[in-house]
Amino acid sequence: MTTTDKTGAATEVTAEADRFSISVGGRTAGFTEFIDHGKQRIFPHTEIGDDFEGRGLATILVRGALEATRDAGLRIVPVCSMVAGFIDKHPEFGDLVDPVSSDVKRILSDR
Template structure:
């Protein structure tokens, strides 16, 4: 998967899917990621991180949106453990019907990482 858009400064960004994360780069430089764990029919999002030097440019929103779109296309449910993912969903109701709660099973999966 490869998606290109621009950040708040107009710089080109690239979002790529990896085995356990979606990464975002700006002008070819890795700027951050959102991690995921696939379990049953769910994609658990435990952590999102944007490097400090790229802060305030909307990169977290770009990478989270792309990750959630791909998750939807894959037919998976979303478990937003990460506050950034949860906050994004709160502001974008179009993903609300895909959300599952953080259960004790999810917490066990995260603890075993």
């Protein structure tokens, strides 16, 4: 997915094996990690580099990750506060959300 940030710079969200990353001008600006477990995609952590803060990149990144998760037919488990906050502001993803269960907590502690 390619779009522009608040400064008008082109961004690109890329799916990787265990994360989605966002780049600006060919430089990696951040990522959101995920763990696929059955029909769930668990999002434990999201990070945007200090040099890129305030540009709306987390919103672009999380939206891209959640759209890809929906397209893959997976449920969303928002452990990360950034992902959970995005979902609170964008109810169109609410029907895809599963709670952070004891099973999810076990998976995260085994990492």
